[in-house]
Amino acid sequence: xxxxxxxxxxxxxxxxxxxxxxxxxxxxxxxxxxxxxxxxxxxxxxxxxxxxxxxxxxxxxxxxxxxxxxxxxxxxxxxxxxxxxxxxxxxxxxxxxxxxxxxxxxxxxxxxxxxxxxxxxxxxxxxxxxxxxxxxxxxxxxxxxxxxxxxxxxxxxxxxxxxxxxxxxxxxxxxxxxxxxxxxxxxxxxxxxxxxxxxxxxxxxxxxxxxxxxxxxxxxxxxxxxxxxxxxxxxxxxxxxxxxxxxxxxxxxxxxxxxxxxxxxxxxxxxxxxxxxxxxxxxxxxxxxxxxxxxxxxxxxxxxxxxxxxxxxxxxxxxxxxxxxxxxxxxxxxxxxxxxxxxxxxxxxxxxxxxxxxxxxxxxxxxxxxxxxxxxxxxxxxxxxx
Numbered sequence: 238x239x240x241x242x243x244x245x246x247x248x249x250x251x252x253x254x255x256x257x258x259x260x261x262x263x264x265x266x267x268x269x270x271x272x273x274x275x276x277x278x279x280x281x282x283x284x285x286x287x288x289x290x291x292x293x294x295x296x297x298x299x300x301x302x303x304x305x306x307x308x309x310x311x312x313x314x315x316x317x318x319x320x321x322x323x324x325x326x327x328x329x330x331x332x333x334x335x336x337x338x339x340x341x342x343x344x345x346x347x348x349x350x351x352x353x354x355x356x357x358x359x360x361x362x363x364x365x366x367x368x369x370x371x372x373x374x375x376x377x378x379x380x381x382x383x384x385x386x387x388x389x390x391x392x393x394x395x396x397x398x399x400x401x402x403x404x405x406x407x408x409x410x411x412x413x414x415x416x417x418x419x420x421x422x423x424x425x426x427x428x429x430x431x432x433x434x435x436x437x438x439x440x441x442x443x444x445x446x447x448x449x450x451x452x453x454x455x456x457x458x459x460x461x462x463x464x465x466x467x468x469x470x471x472x473x474x475x476x477x478x479x480x481x482x483x484x485x486x487x488x489x490x491x492x493x494x495x496x497x498x499x500x501x502x503x504x505x506x507x508x509x510x511x512x513x514x515x516x517x518x519x520x521x522x523x524x525x526x527x528x529x530x531x532x533x534x535x536x537x538x539x540x541x542x543x544x545x546x547x548x549x550x551x552x553x554x555x556x557x558x559x560x561x562x563x564x565x566x567x568x569x570x571x572x573x574x575x576x577x578x579x580x581x582x583x584x585x586x587x588x589x590x591x592x593x594x595x596x597x598x599x600x601x602x603x604x605x606x607x608x609x610x611x612x613x614x615x616x617x618x619x620x621x622x623x
Contacts, residue, residue: 240265241555244368245376246383248275248360250282250342251501251518252376253349256357257295258526264372268353271363275350277342280402280479281435283308283427284340285619286333288516291523292348294623300348305338306430311414313588313603316596318417318463321603322611332612333620339414339427339435341404345515372559373497374525376518379484381503387494393484396508396582398441398589401455402479405472407432412465418600421591424459424466436469437509441589444482451478483508485582488575493563496556500525505574510584511618517574523623525566532562577618 243259245252248270256266284292284305292298312323326336350358367373367383375383379393398421411434414427421441429435438459448454452475459466486506492499501518533555590596 241371241559242267243372243374244269244364244370245374246364246368247376247378247381247501247503248272248358249277249376249378249501249518250345250349250515251503251521252374253346253353254291254295254519254522255374255376255500255525257297257349257352258522259372259374259529260353260357261295262526262530264526264529266357267359267368267370268357269359269362269364269368271361273361275346275358275360277346278479279342280404280437281339281427281429282342282345282515283337283512284345284519285337285512285516286329286335287619287621288519289335289338290622291516291519294523295352295519297348297352300351301340301345302338304344304348304430305340306428308337308339308414308427311337311427312416314415314417314463315600316417316419316462320415321418321600322606322608323415324608324611328608328612329619332616337619339429341429341435342515344430367497371496371555372529372563374500375497375503376500377503379486379502379506381499383497384489384499384503387497388489391487391489393486393506395444396483396485396585398439398585399446399480399482400509401438401451402481403436403455403473403477404429405434405436405469405477406474408434408468408472412469416588417462417466418588418590418596419462420593420596421589422458423588424462426465426469434469434472436473439483439589441591446482447480450475451480452476483585485578488578489571491567492571493567496559496563498525498563498566504570505578507574507578507581508585509581510588511577511581513577513581513618516619517577520621520623521570521574524569525562527623528565528569529559529562532558532560532565573621580618 245268310325313321411428416425426436
């Protein structure tokens with residue numbers, strides 16, 4: 238059937254991972270990115286064992302681990318700094334084969350770009366129409382223009398709160414990662430390479446707000462929280478604070494429209510409560526390539542219909558293979574990712590409880606759950622292997 242072409246719209250984590258995965262299975266890929274360069278605006282990202290297994294399938298596990306910091310432990314604390322639940326990375330590694338690591342989003346992009354030749358990358362190109370290709374992968378994020386075209390009326394849902402993200406200057410002593418649950422607010426932190434720490438704060442506020450000075454707003458809300466929060470905030474430069482309202486997507490009836498397939502946030506944007514947004518995009522990329530490979534093997538060499546030129550028959554067989562592969566991808570990815578969107582939203586709601594008696598009851602109940610039960614509950618999400 239010859240080499241088949243894939244146009245990938247969006248050069249973020251999901252789009253580049255899809256490009257790597259498809260190239261490794263014989264596709265000719267082109268990645269279109271409207272920004273003038275392939276960069277990530279943001280701060281840190283946690284990669285759980287399921288994402289690291291996907292990166293291993295892409296041949297990039299070593300590249301990513303060389304740029305990342307392994308978390309020693311993590312969990313949730315109450316507003317007084319007492320552990321509610323705590324899991325060590327060693328426990329995760331024993332159960333799931335790999336740890337959880339943290340790195341800057343731009344460093345993850347570097348690792349993905351290292352596996353792609355420059356001639357497949359098209360920065361500074363805004364795609365206004367669906368490109369001509371055997372396959373179109375829409376990895377253009379939460380506000381996907383491709384999704385708006387084929388799935389009109391599906392709009393992101395405001396999660397009810399905003400988030401501030403930041404990275405500290407290098408610190409002499411790094412804390413264990415944790416998320417501190419307050420009342421309608423949370424503050425989380427995780428060490429990154431070079432002694433820096435990725436931090437985030439959340440607050441239940443109306444959509445679209447801005448304080449004018451986000452650094453001052455973060456200090457106002459979190460400066461009095463238990464250590465190490467004040468020390469971390471002291472190490473954050475004012476210009477390092479980024480603010481973004483948080484959203485997720487309602488469930489789509491399909492991730493596929495003809496030869497176009499949605500991937501990553503364009504398909505299943507979720508709140509960051511489970512740390513799975515980027516992880517699920519990496520899973521998507523590997524599963525997509527696998528499904529197309531399996532479908533291609535099933536149709537390769539299909540005989541021509543009587544009187545039909547062999548090239549036309551080969552093209553038709555290839556089209557059927559793409560359709561079958563996309564149907565399989567949709568059947569595998571949509572239930573899993575939509576369940577994680579729902580689960581993340583529920584955890585998000587729990588973490589943002591503001592009424593004091595309810596927050597106290599939440600903290601007590603979480604403290605009573607054994608760590609082994611927490612790990613078992615995480616298995617369906619982070620124990621997944623592509």
